[in-house]
Amino acid sequence: MKSVPKLIKRFVGILLLSSFLILFFNFIAVAVIGYNQTSIGSPWTIAEETSKGLSQRDNGYTLSEEVNLNLKDIGIWAILIDNDTGKVIWHTDNLPEEIPLEYSISDIATLTRGYVKAYPTFTSDYNDNLIVLGFPKTSYWKHMYNSWDYNLIANFPKIALGVILGNILVIFLIYMVANTKLLKSVNPILKAIEELPNEKDVHIKEKGVLSEIATYINSTSDILQTKNSQLKKKETARANWIAGVSHDIRTPLSMVMGYAGQLEEAEHLCEDERQKASLIRKQSQRMKNLINDLNLASKLEYNMQPVNFEKVNAIALIRQVVVDFINSDIQDKYPIEWNTEENLICCNINCDASLIKRAVTNLIQNSQNHNLKGCEIFVEVKQVNNQCIISIDDNGIGIDDEKLKKIKNTPHYMVCDNNVTHQQHGLGLLIVKQIVSSHNGSVEFNHSSFGGFSTVITLPLSE
Structure with a gap:
């Protein structure tokens, strides 16, 4: 049946479209999330801008007003650690009291990749010294012990493509397994619908996800079979009645035509009476022709007249x-x-x-x-x-x-x-x-x- 391949093509088309839409949606979602994550700018970029905005004067270090306001708006504090002593030689006014003012090499190694007192920190250099920016505690989550295999990074495009194709394959398998029963139910229903116009007796199993449709098809088939049976009986009765009437009327009609013909030729009758007899004979002949036509039309209508080609x-x-x-x-x-x-x-x-x-x-x-x-x-x-x-x-x-x-x-x-x-x-x-x-x-x-x-x-x- 042509409908089944069309149905399968439709399912596959919907599957591919669904996969594409899922990937597109994920791409948009990642883009939106990434945009929201970087709405305040990269923390490393902010650290560099802070380094550029910091200047040294006779009375100490001064941070530009613009950078200072930006840090306060975001809730960032900053310190400058001396490279030789490890001590804090400058900090912003909003420095929390719990932040140490002296750091060892080990502390510096830790804060460059992690936290200081649960504050995520990001660094930049300033004249051989170290600028440390501390962001709000819940602003970033830093991986302190992350490491990535080189081959993983080098082959990331291939790996990503393989994961995407694997996802599509999994979706396809789930989709096909979920619709296998539906396809099995659709095929007999389509065959049954195809047989209905041919007036064949159709009965399919009423089970599966389309059992209700199968019930209606079986009911429709039963109704059609009943009506066809009644119609055939009606047609047969009408054809038999016409044939019976045609047969039964021939004998009396022949007698009427015979007697009318004799009266038409009777010399003892006047001309007017013979004309009436002639009219009776002609009309009787017309009735006979009509009966023959009616019988032939009935036989042709119900395919009872043999056609010898x-x-x-x-x-x-x-x-x-x-x-x-x-x-x-x-x-x-x-x-x-x-x-x-x-x-x-x-x-x-x-x-x-x-x-x-x-x-x-x-x-x-x-x-x-x-x-x-x-x-x-x-x-x-x-x-x-x-x-x-x-x-x-x-x-x-x-x-x-x-x-x-x-x-x-x-x-x-x-x-x-x-x-x-x-x-x-x-x-x-x-x-x-x-x-x-x-x-x-x-x-x-x-x-x-x-x-x-x-x-x-x-x-x-x-x-």
């Missing part, structure tokens, strides 16, 4: 239908013009010949039924690329835009459960649509260039 020359097949109509039109009320090019003698398609003949017959009959005063009918078969195009046009009364829109967009009552009292077109056109659809073709209804109604059937050519 064979390689057929569409030109010969359609020409035969046209010839049959011409021969039956004794009054020449509906002349048919064959507009197929003479040099096109073969256009092979895979089809059920009887069904294609039925579709074309319905279309020609449709033109006759809607033009009682007569019209010309134009039939054309042509080959365009890998398609066979069958066109049936007439120059009759045609159809307005509103009715044409309904024919194109409004479903027939045979395939729609609502608005069954508002049939938008007859069974003839529905059967044409069903037959063409069963042959993987398409049909289009439109206004004709001859002024009437037009139907274009497109069917794939035989390979």
Whole structure:
């Protein structure tokens, strides 16, 4: 399934983004902390500035006003230790009483890297003497016995990069372990969702972090299966009812047509009575045709009509239908013009010949039924690329835009459960649509260039 790799890519992407954001956040945090730590300046720099601000005069040593104020603001005291005697020869006014005024070499070695009476100290030189600055007790923490391996410092960039990559690997492992169960739960759910549109019975285990979703999918599958079962029963019942009615009505309808035909030819009846008998016979024939159409439409709708495909020359097949109509039109009320090019003698398609003949017959009959005063009918078969195009046009009364829109967009009552009292077109056109659809073709209804109604059937050519 394509969704699983996408999901894994999404997880990995989120992981990498999370790692980058963590590193970026740590970098910002270190920068902010470092900035706050050095907001008063480096203690060694302050010691050097103190050394520069100290001057010797006849009456002793004097510290510049600027440096003196800076030290007092921070809370720093300062002393100057004589290099020869180890005694304090100068100090600031804020020197704590507990600070010694004399230091040995050992004391000086200790204070340069540590503390004096818990005050962190930093030093600078002044004319071969030693300046010592004492910072507030809680201002700095000094490592008195720190030492670093040279190779550690030399290889620090590589070590730092290795630690970062190790952190990313640990985060990745934690992330994958934490989401393994989620991925295992997602895969069957995705497969189940993929199967639902195919109307397959789906049931997945309702456990794991996505158990609630699995429950809903199983419930949905059960509902769909129940509805599909009910729908199939309903369709089967409707198809059986139509087939039963069609069968049961044939015998009485044949009797009505037979007796009406006898009365139509009875010489002892007057002309008016024979015309009435003729009307009964014609309307009975129309009812018979409607019943046959209804039965065929029902079979096509529920895939009960077998479709026997064979390689057929569409030109010969359609020409035969046209010839049959011409021969039956004794009054020449509906002349048919064959507009197929003479040099096109073969256009092979895979089809059920009887069904294609039925579709074309319905279309020609449709033109006759809607033009009682007569019209010309134009039939054309042509080959365009890998398609066979069958066109049936007439120059009759045609159809307005509103009715044409309904024919194109409004479903027939045979395939729609609502608005069954508002049939938008007859069974003839529905059967044409069903037959063409069963042959993987398409049909289009439109206004004709001859002024009437037009139907274009497109069917794939035989390979």
